[in-house]
Amino acid sequence: MTSTTLDPGAPTAGERDLTYSEAVREAIGQAMEADDRVFMLGEDIGVYGGAFGVSGDLFHRFGGERIRDTPISELGIVGAAVGAALAGMRPIVEIQFSDFTNQAMDQIVNQAAKIHYMLGGAASVPMVLRAPLGSGTGAAAQHSQSLEAWFAHVPGLKVVMPATPADAKGLLLSAIDDPNPVIFLEHKLLYRTSGPVPVEPLRVPLGRTAVHRRGADLTVVATGVMVSRALDAAAVLTDEGVDVSVLDPRTLTPLDDAPILEDVSRTGRALLVQEAPGHAGFTAEIAARITESPTLYRLLAPVRRLSGLDAPIPYAPQLERASVPQVDDIVDAALTLMKES
Amino acid sequence: MTSAPLADAGRARHALLTMWTIRRFEEAVDDLFARGLMHGTMHLSIGQEASATGACMALRSDDAITSTHRGHGHCIGKGADLTRMxxxxxxxxxxxCRGRGxxxxxxxxxxxxxxxxGIVAGGIPIATGAALAYQLRGEDRVVACFFGDGAANxxxxxxxxxxxxIWKLPVVFICENNKYGMSFSTEKSMAVAHVADRASAYGIPGVTVDGNDVEAVHAAxxxxxxxARSGAGPTLVENVTYRWKGHSKSDKNLYRxxxxxxxxxxxxxxxxxxxxxxERGLLDxxxxxxxxxxxxxxxxxxxRAANAAPDADPSDLLDAVFAPA
Structure with missing residues (x-):
């Protein structure tokens, strides 16, 4: 996989290349240095360094009290984070695979998401739940899902899907600052990608769509690992004479739709790309916002979604690849869309 | 027992007043429902007042509780304002909750x-997390976590x-065993005699007490x-009690x-x-x-005061979905 970061919003001074997982780790470390209330809990995040190596040396830097290894108890540890947040801490929970949030759904959906509202605003739950999502590792159906739309459908949860190392760091710092529960979904194929990341703990605000490139012909909106695939596809499409924009909302909740509507109004064509299954997926929300707005009248072709199959993620590598959009699929979909108008 | 019973007149009066306040509050709720003057649903703890009262009297004002769907007694025991409730x-x-809860x-x-x-056992991990917060900050505060026999499954x-x-957290797990999880009796729902028997599975003390004896509850x-405050970790206290009223307003008492x-x-x-x-001459x-x-x-x-208050306002229903940054 190539690592492509063309985020014009990212600062250029004081940067160096980090991997996505290093960027996440740096954000956690800087937040913990700045604020005693911040601590982390999760399975195998201590000496082991995390199932995907994200917590790394944090255990040695901050000790086992604040980098807290837990038993395999997703419901218990997410609930413990909710309680600690209610009692004034700023917990970060790592769930080893986002699929395992299913074990903790009561605490995420019934408790964390609703406490501030149910209590009439009298208490809040400032916590971050980090979890790797997505396919591409041969781990099959129970370790490869993209469940972001579930969380985005629950009022009270913020949902973040960083696509670059700089966004991973900046958005995680904002998520830790936020007084609400934030579901922070890291794509496991991105962990080893690298890109420029500011040294300073600079925040990337939640709810700000990134415009990775602007083109005249077609707007691609992509999330997670699909952002880099869309950028690779854009390079291929340039050779084919098609000039595309690539936008990444970065946070599904809150959703900054204005730049998307504006760009689609300009190009007249929208290709919405996600790894998750298409049926009732998050890009359907973006499609709806396009068609519910005056942008509808600017469309030169129907809105097109390109999604994962409506099927579990299979094991065999050729089956797994065929289940979610690849660069070639994005290129083909864009060319088809150009022919429709 | 490290604690004296509720032996002085002041504490005895406080215990009695708290129990009567819970009883009268819930009788009023029952009555308002019956007369169609209250909306929604409710779960009454009439008959269980000693559990909430004895337990809350063992706490300091800066200690915390988590409660359940049957929670009016815990709120009152911890000092909630009756009018706001x-x-x-x-x-x-x-x-x-401004009508949101x-x-x-x-x-x-x-x-x-x-x-x-509203979720059975939903508060138990939350209590544990609050206790973790206190431990991490080096505070000597304790969390009392109320739940029912149903939650223990x-x-x-x-x-x-x-x-x-495993973390020796300053939390006291207080199971109010009122014999039924809705209609399902503890005889059917557990193969152990007491919820407190389960404590040994976690390496903590467990004690079963007469939950209708406010002094026994308080002492335990x-x-x-x-x-918990000394750093020795959690205890599971099981208060055996009984709810006189049905589980909620839909209950026809067909199971007992x-x-x-x-x-x-x-x-x-x-x-x-x-x-x-x-008998003791504490109060005549x-x-x-x-x-x-x-x-x-x-x-x-x-x-009276609650009836006179303004109705919850639907004009800003979105304002509390997210906490402001």
Missing amino acids: MAELLAKETGY GSMHIADVATGNLGAN EGAFHEAVNLAA VADAVSR TKEEIAEWRALDPIVRFEAVVQ EAAVQAVRDEAMQAMREAV
Whole structure:
């Protein structure tokens, strides 16, 4: 996989290349240095360094009290984070695979998401739940899902899907600052990608769509690992004479739709790309916002979604690849869309 | 036992007043429902007042509780304002949750009440997490976690008690075993005799007490609280009690007999404690009557003030979905 970061919003001074997982780790470390209330809990995040190596040396830097290894108890540890947040801490929970949030759904959906509202605003739950999502590792159906739309459908949860190392760091710092529960979904194929990341703990605000490139012909909106695939596809499409924009909302909740509507109004064509299954997926929300707005009248072709199959993620590598959009699929979909108008 | 019973007149009066206040509050709720003046649903703890009262009296004001769907007693025991509680149940803007929560979601963070909970066992991991916060900050505060016998069969109970045990967290798990999870009896739902028997599975002490004896509850919880505060970790206290009323307003009592309910009504924790305080000469009949009157008056004033308050306002329903940054 190539690592492509063309985020014009990212600062250029004081940067160096980090991997996505290093960027996440740096954000956690800087937040913990700045604020005693911040601590982390999760399975195998201590000496082991995390199932995907994200917590790394944090255990040695901050000790086992604040980098807290837990038993395999997703419901218990997410609930413990909710309680600690209610009692004034700023917990970060790592769930080893986002699929395992299913074990903790009561605490995420019934408790964390609703406490501030149910209590009439009298208490809040400032916590971050980090979890790797997505396919591409041969781990099959129970370790490869993209469940972001579930969380985005629950009022009270913020949902973040960083696509670059700089966004991973900046958005995680904002998520830790936020007084609400934030579901922070890291794509496991991105962990080893690298890109420029500011040294300073600079925040990337939640709810700000990134415009990775602007083109005249077609707007691609992509999330997670699909952002880099869309950028690779854009390079291929340039050779084919098609000039595309690539936008990444970065946070599904809150959703900054204005730049998307504006760009689609300009190009007249929208290709919405996600790894998750298409049926009732998050890009359907973006499609709806396009068609519910005056942008509808600017469309030169129907809105097109390109999604994962409506099927579990299979094991065999050729089956797994065929289940979610690849660069070639994005290129083909864009060319088809150009022919429709 | 490290704690004295509720042996002085002041504490005895406080215990009696708290139990009467819970009883009168819930009788008023029952009545308002029956007359169609209250909306939604509610779960009454009438008959269980000694559990909430004895346990909360073993706590400091800066200690915390988590509560359940059957939580009015815990809220009152921890010092909640009756008018704001009644206003919440009557769907008023001045209610604890501005009408967003209702009976099952009353919380009062200022008095250490981290919230009732509509999900069985939902509060148990949360209590554990609050205790973790206190431990991490080096504070000597304790969390009392109320839950029912039904919750003891949920996975959340097992996960949270295990976490609290391995980390020696300052939390007291208080199971109010009222014999039924809705209609399903503990004889059918557990293969152990007592919920407290499960404590040994987590390497913590477990104790079963007469939950209709406010002094027994207080003594057991006070021991557990001092153990928690000393850093020795959690205790599981099981208060065996009984709810006189149905699970909620849909309950037709098809799963238990009138005789069984009558047997437990004869063990009324309030009547029993009134007899104890008079036998010991802590309060005379006139003083006991004054407590009853005070509770009745407080309830009436709460209903009056709550009824006079403005209705919850639907004009800004989105304002509390997210906390402002």
